[in-house]
Amino acid sequence: MNRRRSNAGLALFSVLSLAAAAGIAAYAVSVDLRPSSMLPWACLPVLVLAVAAAQAFQVDVTGPTSPARFTLVTATVAPLIYGYGIATVAAAVALGHLPGMFGGSLRRMRGLTLMARWTFSATVGATVAELLGVATELTPAVVASIVLSLAVISVVNLGWLLVEAAITDPASWPYAIRKPVFLAAVIAVHWVVNSLFGLLFVFALAGSPLGVLLVPVPLLLIFVTARLYTDAYADRGRVETLSEASRILSEPVDPMTAIRPFLEEIRERFGARTAALVMVSEDHRPSAFRWSADGTYEDEVPVNPLERRLVKSGVLTRVSASDNSALARLLREDGRRSCVAAPMQLGTRIVGVIVLYDLQGPTPSAERYQVSVLETLARQTVHTLSRGWAISKVVQNERSLAEILRSTSDGIFTLDASGAITTWNPACERISGLPVAEVRGRRDALARLRARTASGRPVDLLNWREVDEFPREMLLTATNGEQRQLACSFTRAENSDGTRSLVVIARDITPATEFHELSEQFKKLVEMQSAQRLVVDHLQQAVAPEPPGMEGVDIAVAYVASDPTAPTGGDLFDWHELPTGELHVAVVDVLGHGVTATRDALSVIHTLRHVAVEGTPLDEVVARADMLLGAQDSELVATVVVARYHPCTGELRVASGGHPPALIVAPDGGVRQVAGSGGAIGWPGVGSHDIAVTRLEEGESLILYTDGLVEARRDIIAGMEQLELIAGEIARLPAQELSDTLVQRSLEGAERHDDALALVVRRASKPALAPSARWELTPQATYLLSRVRREMREWMSAHEIVSEDALLVADELLANALDAARTRAVLAVEVSGRTLTIEATDDGRGDPHLDEHGRTRPPDGREHGRGLYIVRRLSREVRALSTADGSVVRAQVVAGPRADASLG
CATH class of the missing domain: 3.30.450.20 (PAS domain)
Structure with missing residues (x-):
């Protein structure tokens, strides 16, 4: 049952209860069923206030295993039953609960249910009292009638609560009655306490009506006393929970053998339906251990999407199914009502998280102690586990x-x-x-x-x-x-x-010095994504060469890393204009991944450029580079392909060092291989055995690539055939679109295990000046922002336009679109005269107030909102449209001519 339907059912049940109470009261008036003795009407407002105070000042008795909650509303109903009729009792109790209905939608719903429950219970109890007889003289029979009516109120109240549980959460409702002895004890204590206080109020009223003024005093005293008891009991529970859970986990040499009793202990202590321990292995694969109230234990099972998100967040998290967040949506999909999660951090690495699902209605004070205990328990658990692992290894293998x-x-x-x-x-x-x-x-x-x-x-x-x-x-x-x-x-x-x-x-x-320095460096970068984007941008700019700027050459490259979290690897490229007027192009694939492989690839790229510039013949370039690199690093292994292209004649020569064959694609879709032969750097037989010589006709494109593009589907022959087929189908695309599409379609639906790179060199008399440009990125491709910025600058330069304002506007709009996008974000730029129209589109959930953002300067220190403010300040006109299917922001920037063009 979803939450909206259960709320509707509960509201209907509450309205019916109020209607039933009103019907009983009306019937009592019609038959003249009222007490023979009436208190002055001036006492009634004070008693109504006493009801309101009693339901507001609830008594929380919280322990690690059986939390309970009491109110003294029943005690305040006793003087009403003694002094007034049934209809007056029902109206007074309803009025006393009326303040609880003011607030948010959840608070109004809670106030309605409380009003309905207590009004109905009090009406039934008052009816029983009047049927038994309440006289002016306070005789034992009258006292017994009042005490019995209070017992009826307690029983009806508990029955109402059980019906409410069955309506709101049918799946967990049986758990509400799994401890009948506990429920009987709760109702008995509730009845005894309220009877004592109720009779105290009745005796005070019987002695003098002015005694009603003293009614709130005992309520306040019992509330303060219970709160002090609750805090003290919570402190005791905190110590017992930490002590017992830590003892269970640290007793065995290998703490992993105690996971089950550990989870059983904390689930029982915290009163949760399910306790879970999610642990992340060294290869970043999470697994979960879960213990549920029904006795089900799950050992090293896959984590669900909610637990994966909790591990990734790495912060203390409290989520309710009624929240409006992605975590709340995942919680509802898993059939849970709430959860509290505390991360387990070992150094700077999150090694897991402790999750408690569906805590059984903690009070505010209990919730505070539960959260603090869980956070402390997570810290102790990770230290216990790490210590246990170390000791276990010592015991198992003393030699290590x-x-x-x-x-x-x-x-x-x-x-x-x-x-x-x-x-x-x-x-x-x-x-x-x-x-x-x-x-x-x-x-x-x-x-x-x-x-x-x-x-x-x-x-x-x-x-x-x-x-x-x-x-x-x-x-x-x-x-x-x-x-x-x-x-x-x-x-x-x-x-x-x-x-x-x-x-x-x-x-x-x-606290480590390195962490302090990083905190100072990134103190203005509130979001981790912004910091990561900055680091990746700098790294990409450091390894990417500047365009050669040679006439008759249209050159582009596309690169995708095997690991999105490490957007650099061992696949690298280089191009450079040689003193002979030829274009030197190289593609390198170094064994390995990540920044270490990037370092080795840079060494190979720089060595190849060095031997090329010093005039080494092409057939000796690979062997010469191997000799120089071997003197520095004997462990380095890399395949290379080196091409020399003369833009004026179209002459092309290709040397290979263990690399896949290059491709030449004609405008009509024809594809031919350019296959040189040779051994890889770092292997026996290194060098180019023969040089492939051919000629690029106008419009033809040379494609150099790495094996990650053809090995993604594990069948290299099929990968080569698919690559040639795709290249023939998209041969007429511009060089940049050709390289991007080639990588995208080749890897579509495949499992990536290696970096992939495609470099395109096209022979063209002069690249056509397109009046518009377009870039499409996925939300994970923030590392490509620097390339988009560089390509937009080149596109503007080709149109003899220079505008740092336009680049900044485009960067801010695209970054915002990537933050909001679900699957893709698009940046489109169009030039008309000296006016640039910049448009960013995303398929996010939309923001109905998007067009209002950025019109005023955001406060200092606030990161969000500055992007659109900057865009509006730098643009002549800005328009924004946002719906549930996505958003579009369009800005117009007036650009000036290039400096060299204006001088001419």
């Missing part, structure tokens, strides 16, 4: 201890029975500044570092065998004077010779 000591980022040292240090790993050296030679065999290392607890008490481990409890945190002063805070764990171990030693694992939790 030396490697662990050298490679771990945690400081690990051991002490023998006399308190002397026997091992001191490199992390300890880095943290303390003391080299191993100065501490091994000595007993004063901690004293030299002024080791102390958080309270300032010196840490002395010389007699560690007699210590029952070790400090969990330790402060020390490094040799350079810096203060270091360490989270420590201690394990007593038995050596192979029978002696005992103490193993200390110390994690440096002091």
Whole structure:
């Protein structure tokens, strides 16, 4: 059942309950069923206020396993039953709950249900009291009638709550009655407390009507007392939850064997329907462990989309199904009502997240302690797991201890029975500044570092065998004077010779200097996406060569990395005009991925350009480059293809070093291979065995590519055939569109395992000046923004236009479109005279107020909203249209002529 339908059902049930209460009251008036004794009407407003106060000042009794909530509305109904008729009781209780209906839609709904529940319960209870008889004289029979009517109110109230649970959440409704003894205890306590207070109010009224003024006093006292009890009980629950969960997880040597009881404990402690532990492996693959209230346990199962998003966010998250967010949508799709998630962070890496689903109605104070406990529990869990993994490895394979000591980022040292240090790993050296030679065999290392607890008490481990409890945190002063805070764990171990030693694992939790510097550098970049885009732009600009600017040459390149998070790799290209007037073109594919491969590819590219510029014959270029590179890096392996093209004659020569054959595509779609032969750099038989010589006719295009373009489908022959087929179909496209489309269609639907690159060299007398240009990007392709900016600058330069304002407007519009897009964003630019029309389109969800944004300057320090403000300041006219299917923003910028053109 969706939330809207359940709310409609609950509203209908509430209205019917109010109607039933009104019917009972009307019937009582018609038959003249009213008490023989009436209080003065002046007392009624005070009693109505008492009802309002009682339902507002609810009593929260919160524990780690059985949270409960009480109000004293029933107690305030008792004097109404004693002093007034049924209709007056119903009206007074309804009026007392009327303030709760003011607020948002959720608050109005909650106020309506409370009004209906208590009005109906009070009406039924008042009817029972009048049927039993309420007289002026406060006799035992009258007292018994009042007490019995209060019991009826409590039972009717609980029944109403069960019906509400069945309407709003049919799937979980049976859980509401899975503890009948607990429910009976709750209703009994509720009845006893309210009966005592109700009789107190009735006795006060019986003595004097002015006693009604004292009614709110006990309510306030019980509220303050219960709140103090709740806070104290919450503190106790916090300590018990952390202590018990940490004990369960840290007891075994391998903490992974305790995941099930650990989840069972925290699910029961927090009162959640399901507890989940999501862990991310070193290869970034998440898996989930889940324990549900029905006894179902899931061990290392795939994560759902919601848990994947929670891991990716890496922050403390609280989500309700009623929220208007992407996480709330995923929560509803998973059939959950709410969740609280706390990330587990190990250094700078998120290694997992603890998720609690469907907490059983925590009160505000309980929710605060639950969130704080869960956040602390996540920190302790990740340290327990990391410590357990380290200790487990030591126990399983003692021979790997030396490697662990050298490679771990945690400081690990051991002490023998006399308190002397026997091992001191490199992390300890880095943290303390003391080299191993100065501490091994000595007993004063901690004293030299002024080791102390958080309270300032010196840490002395010389007699560690007699210590029952070790400090969990330790402060020390490094040799350079810096203060270091360490989270420590201690394990007593038995050596192979029978002696005992103490193993200390110390994690440096002091904020790292590198993090502080990065925070200062990016303090104005609020969103991570903006920072990533800036870094990627700089990296792309650093490795991409400038266009050669040779007449008769139209050249373009398209590149896609195998890993979107690392938009550079081992596929790289180069072009350069040689002193002979020829165009030197090279494509390199280095074994490997990421920035390391980019570094190696740059070395190969620069070496090939160097040997080409110094006049090395083409058939010796590959072998000469291998000789120079081998002297620097003997492990480097790369395939290369080098072409030399003469724009005036069209003469083309191609040398290969283990690279796939080049293609030449004619305007009519004909495709032929240009296959040289030779060995790859870094392999035996390196060099070009023969040079392929041909000629490019006008309109023909040379295509150089890397094997990632033909190996994406794992069948290289089929990949080559598909590449030639696609190239023939799109042969007439401009060079840039040809390279982009070639990469896009070749990789469409394939699983990418390698970088892919396509470089196009077309022979043209002069590139046609298109009056418009268009770029289409996906939301993940923010790293291509720099290339779009460069290509737009070249397009404007061809039209003898220079305008930094236009480039900035286009950059801001395209960046905004990518942020809003679901699948694609398009930038279109058109020139008419000196006016540039710049249009950005996206297929996002739309913003009905988009045309109003950016008209005023946003406050200082606020990142959002500045883009459209800048666009409006730099443009002559800006129009925006946004619907549920997407948005379009169009701006007109008046550009000036190029400086060299104006001088002419």
